[in-house]
Amino acid sequence: MSGGFPLTLGATQIEWLLIALPTLGMLVLFMLLFGGSPVEKQTRRRIDRIRRTNAPALTPQQAVSIRRADNESGIAVLDSLVRHLVPRPELLRLRLSSAGLKTTLAKYVLISFLLGLTTFGLLMFLKLVVPLVAVLTALGTAIMLPHLIVGFMVARRRNKFVAHFPEAIDLMVRGLRSGLPITESIRTAGAEIVDPVGIELRHVTDSVRLGAKLDEALWDCSRRINIQEFNFFTVALSIQSETGGNLAETLSNLSDVLRRRRQLKLKIKALSSEAKASAYIIGSLPFVMAILIYLVNADYIDDLWYDPRGPFLVGLGFLSFAMGIGVMYKMVKFEI
Known part of the structure; x- marks a missing residue:
């Protein structure tokens, strides 16, 4: 078909598509987070009008403080997906509240999805891994990264409390x-x-x-x-x-x-700080030494991956590594 739109995409077009998708996703995220839904904008306009006419000393935040939130984000499709796909949403909503976040559950899920999409696009554009590994990495990023960030905020808020x-x-x-x-x-x-x-x-x-x-x-x-x-x-x-x-x-x-x-x-934290530092150093040594050996002599460590006995030894090493980390964690963890 001469002069028509090509039915197949080349490698360059696919790379540009992988760049455009995360960019478009981030733009949509920005619009949803900071633009506000039409229902919210209309509600705030009504509150401002009432405040100016009837209650000059009442702020919009105080006026809506006792109003029950009937929906999550004002986007019906997104709210429906959250209700059907997110397991035990009440626990996740309670976790967000414990962290002091005012974001809705729908926006949290949307942020997680866009983080995974961005990770997948970057891995595919840089050609670091195969598509299957990129999908698994993106899925892990979408689930674990927001969870870890919220967990850090919860711990920081509790310590301050x-x-x-x-x-x-x-x-x-x-x-x-x-x-x-x-x-x-x-x-x-x-x-x-x-x-x-x-x-x-x-x-x-x-x-x-x-x-x-x-x-x-x-x-x-x-x-x-x-x-x-x-x-x-x-x-x-x-x-x-x-x-x-x-x-x-x-x-x-x-x-x-x-x-x-x-x-x-605080006293227990000070007394166990030396043991924690030792655990961090010992735990990082296998990875540091593997990177150094790979940089100095890559052929020497390649046998670990290509030899049939290599994966078994790596798995055995990670098992003992995890057991050692668990023992050290129990040694420096005290319940008061």
């Missing part, structure tokens, strides 16, 4: 001793202490204002952040509400226990 929570309890104790009720003391602490302690305590007081019981709001917050220190606080308030007693004295003792507990964790 534990560091500032005793200060919040001290503020509650001073409020109780001055005659304030516990709900008002929690509200005052939420307004004074930095996030994430402040925002979680504000969530508790907002739930109480909307009609929830105090212990129910505390247990809901406890499930979201999943920290033993806050569980102690919740149990102390729940027991005191049933049995009575001096709540100020109880919380004062709890604050002292939490500070001693954190000091003990």
Whole structure:
């Protein structure tokens, strides 16, 4: 067919296509994340109009704070795919909330998909691996990289919460001793202490204002952040509400226990730092030596891959390597 569109694509065209697909995907991601859906834009315009006419002191965030989110992203097709393809979405949604992220589950899945698509396009363009390995690598990247990033954010947020929570309890104790009720003391602490302690305590007081019981709001917050220190606080308030007693004295003792507990964790971290450093060095030695041997004499290490006994020895080495890492991890891991 002369002068028509070619029915087959050449190698150069395929390479440009692999570059264009991730670029187009990132553009779509940018539009979805920062452009907003038409429903959200229309809702915000209505809130702004009401705020200007009826409630000048009310911010849009406060106006929509009690509105229930009926959908995930405003994109019906994407929300339907998330509901049908994501296993146990409530756990993933709780994990995102524990990390302090305000993104929806649909956008999280979309980001994961685009990360995998970008990884696949780069591997195919650079011609580093065969297509099957590129697909498996892209799939692993799409699943593991967002999971690891969210896990890191959850751990960082929990550490910050534990560091500032005793200060919040001290503020509650001073409020109780001055005659304030516990709900008002929690509200005052939420307004004074930095996030994430402040925002979680504000969530508790907002739930109480909307009609929830105090212990129910505390247990809901406890499930979201999943920290033993806050569980102690919740149990102390729940027991005191049933049995009575001096709540100020109880919380004062709890604050002292939490500070001693954190000091003990820091001491254990300092004492086990040498063992952790040794584990990192020993664990990285096989990989460092393999790279050095490959750079110095590639033919010497090629026999490990082409000899029939090589894969068996590599598998045996990785098995013993994993067992050693597990033993060292158990040696430096302490539960308090």
